Amino acid sequence: MNRRGLIFRLILIAMLAAAIAWLALHREDLDSAALEAKLRQFGAWAPILFVLLYALGAVLFLPGAALTIAGGALFGAVWGTLWNLAGATLGATLAFVIARYVASDWVAARSGERLGRLMGGVEQEGWRFVAFVRLVPLFPFNLMNYAFGLTRIRLGEYVLASSVFMLPGTIAYTYLGYAGREAANRRTGAIKDILLAVAMLAVIAFLSRLVRRLRGQRFIDLSELKNRLERGEEITVIDVRCAEEFNGPLGRIPGAFNIPLAELSGGLGDIAARKGGPVVLVCRTDRRSAKAAQVLKAAGFDDVAVLRGGMEAWSRGKASESKLEPRS
Secondary structure, three states: OOHHHHHHHHHHHHHHHHHHHHHHHHHHOOOOOHHHHHHHHOOOHHHHHHHHHHHHHHOOOOOOHHHHHHHHHHOOHHHHHHHHHHHHHHHHHHHHHHHHHHHHHHHHHHHHHHHHHHHHHHHHHHHHHHHHHHHOOOOHHHHHHHHHOOOOOHHHHHHHHHHHHOHHHHHHHHHHHHHHHHHHHHOOOOOHHHHHHHHHHHHHHHHHHHHHHOOOOOEEEEEHHHHHHHOOOEEEEEEOOOOOHHHOOOOOOOOOOOOOOHHHHOOOOOHHHOOOOOOOOOOOEEEHHHHHHHHHHHOOOOOEEEEOOOOOHHHHHHHHHHOOOOOO
């Protein structure tokens, strides 16, 4: 590492240590009433201070939803949304930078299998995967910010996708905070505001399910699957061919489970514990795999992909590798 890079890392570490110390000394000031009283002392600077506190909370794993609701209560529906989104985006960016340049080993240890899923998703879909997980919260928000720092996505793409696709949830939770404040002050129309806030949250939940459905079938190429297996990622490979095909001339992928398509619905007991991890489905081509993917998704498997070209592609790949091997 060059001197400039070392200095940059030391500055980040010092800033993070200072933030942790500050939070430990001022934790009692972070509830809504105390926060409002403190911020009012800063007048026009209050929104900027709130954005910085929100970003600090995201870096230090404070609940994002609680901060967003507080922003709505403090600044109202419109300005609260703006300041909440600014704070969430800044916090997500800081966590990303910390993970990429300072604490990569710690983040990798904390992320576990989630990191493999994120890296695989980013490699295949880039910023679109960031957009998807912002709309559909598959992972804890704060940990996800750090984990993305270990992927290959560029910072600009990450920040833009995060800010745009965090907006729907930010609007809903900000309005909930605003409506709660109106109800606490017994203002006219507060009940209507609360019902509207609840309706917004319901729309966000529906939007998440709709996005999952619109993504449709996801394929994984042969080269990507091989690379991820060689890196030691914990991928569950399910071969849905019948036993005769599984033991036939096309061969099999090492470590694959053989669960024929006709038996898949009732044969998920052996892999139920792997529901939270990535699953790749394989058959002779990829037609039966697409049907199997629907079965798994209905059973609650989120990260399901189909090997493009199936075992025919795998067999061709093995044949090509054998031709390239040096002769003795």
